Amino acid sequence: xxxxxxxxxxxxxxxxxxxxxxxxxxxxxxxxxxxxxxxxxxxxxxxxxxxxxxxxxxxxxxxxxxxxxxxxxxxxxxxxxxxxxxxxxxxxxxxxxxxxxxxxxxxxxxxxxxxxxxxxxxxxxxxxxxxxxxxxxxxxxxxxxxxxxxxxxxxxxxxxxxxxxxxxxxxxxxxxxxxxxxxxxxxxxxxxxxxxxxxxxxxxxxxxxxxxxxxxxxxxxxxxxxxxxxxxxxxxxxxxxxxxxxxxxxxxxxxxxxxxxxxxxxxxxxxxxxxxxxxxxxxxxxxxxxxxxxxxxxxxxxxxxxxxxxxxxxxxxxxxxxxxxxxxxxxxxxxxxxxxxxxxxxxxxxxxxxxxxxxxxxxxxxxxxxxxxxxxxxxxxxxxxxxxxxxxxxxxxxxxxxxxxxxxxxxxxxxxxx
Numbered sequence: 001x002x003x004x005x006x007x008x009x010x011x012x013x014x015x016x017x018x019x020x021x022x023x024x025x026x027x028x029x030x031x032x033x034x035x036x037x038x039x040x041x042x043x044x045x046x047x048x049x050x051x052x053x054x055x056x057x058x059x060x061x062x063x064x065x066x067x068x069x070x071x072x073x074x075x076x077x078x079x080x081x082x083x084x085x086x087x088x089x090x091x092x093x094x095x096x097x098x099x100x101x102x103x104x105x106x107x108x109x110x111x112x113x114x115x116x117x118x119x120x121x122x123x124x125x126x127x128x129x130x131x132x133x134x135x136x137x138x139x140x141x142x143x144x145x146x147x148x149x150x151x152x153x154x155x156x157x158x159x160x161x162x163x164x165x166x167x168x169x170x171x172x173x174x175x176x177x178x179x180x181x182x183x184x185x186x187x188x189x190x191x192x193x194x195x196x197x198x199x200x201x202x203x204x205x206x207x208x209x210x211x212x213x214x215x216x217x218x219x220x221x222x223x224x225x226x227x228x229x230x231x232x233x234x235x236x237x238x239x240x241x242x243x244x245x246x247x248x249x250x251x252x253x254x255x256x257x258x259x260x261x262x263x264x265x266x267x268x269x270x271x272x273x274x275x276x277x278x279x280x281x282x283x284x285x286x287x288x289x290x291x292x293x294x295x296x297x298x299x300x301x302x303x304x305x306x307x308x309x310x311x312x313x314x315x316x317x318x319x320x321x322x323x324x325x326x327x328x329x330x331x332x333x334x335x336x337x338x339x340x341x342x343x344x345x346x347x348x349x350x351x352x353x354x355x356x357x358x359x360x361x362x363x364x365x366x367x368x369x370x371x372x373x374x375x376x377x378x379x380x381x382x383x384x385x386x387x388x389x390x391x392x393x394x395x396x397x398x399x400x401x402x403x404x405x406x407x408x409x410x411x412x413x414x415x416x417x418x
Contacts (some may be wrong), residue, residue: 350401
């Protein structure tokens with residue numbers, strides 16, 4: 001039973017009691033009794049109307065709270081002609097109008113923010129209250145294809161072996177609770193060009209200094225060889241042998257520096273249609289003897305023929321370098337699988353895979369895990385494929401070993417890029 005019903009019952013009961021009491025007191029005077037009863041009826045009617053008038057504002061407040069609970073800010077009350085109640089209605093209508101305007105403004109700001117997030121060239125990953133991914137914009141989806149966003153951390157990260165991404169993590173408040181978002185910026189090309197400018201300058205300086213010294217030393221060695229007849233016959237053999245060894249070492253140093261200089265002198269690709277299966281076959285034939293010596297099996301799987309736009313010599317050099325890296329990772333007694341499917345060429349090996357501490361530096365110039373390596377093999381691969389505009393990746397395989405992949409054809413729909 002609500003308060004309104006209780007008050008009405010109280011007034012009715014009170015009037016009934018007074019009516020019975022009055023009836024006993026004025027029972028002998030019928031006219032007076034009738035008059036008193038009429039007064040009681042009028043009093044009951046007036047009391048009911050007053051109670052009703054009293055509870056109208058409460059009913060309006062209850063209706064208003066129900067509307068706000070349902071987030072209905074479009075309904076308003078009309079004035080009823082009572083000054084106090086009309087003032088309450090005016091305040092309620094003004095409050096609802098402000099709430100409606102604020103909600104509309106918040107929705108418009110939210111829509112604007114969503115459009116900015118979706119159109120942003122930077123990747124944006126928004127987390128929920130539990131730290132799980134709630135939303136990613138298209139740029140983030142492109143950057144993180146095949147990568148779990150939960151593994152992101154602030155700083156420069158290497159994704160897929162070759163791609164580098166700068167991650168900023170920030171927090172914000174949503175409904176009183178803390179949420180976070182990650183802002184991702186692709187730095188691969190920017191860092192590649194910066195590193196390229198640095199190592200080109202270094203290589204040119206090294207080549208200049210070494211070539212000057214090599215030329216002078218070689219001239220001196222040739223001059224010294226002319227004096228061989230003047231050396232005692234007993235010492236002449238050792239004399240000539242020492243000079244010849246020194247000359248060979250100078251030539252080896254010269255070739256060593258030419259190898260560095262070749263990285264600087266990679267020409268722009270001469271693009272034409274290149275058939276991929278013959279490219280794979282020729283590379284396999286070139287490396288077959290070394291594969292046999294190492295007892296490494298080669299499995300080639302080609303879904304179709306197909307051709308790509310590229311420089312055949314440079315693409316062959318990339319494939320040779322990738323397969324040689326796979327062979328060196330295996331050492332001996334292993335397997336290499338070359339697959340050409342849906343515009344994607346992959347080379348998978350059964351080697352030791354990529355060490356975690358080396359993964360982020362694989363494509364850094366002069367970084368190498370080989371005892372006699374120069375750290376330029378993957379740099380050459382990266383330069384050639386970047387000049388071709390070919391996406392590529394180098395990742396560990398789930399079953400062991402590593403996989404190098406490159407998307408040579410842009411119509412490779414549905415093929416993931418790690």
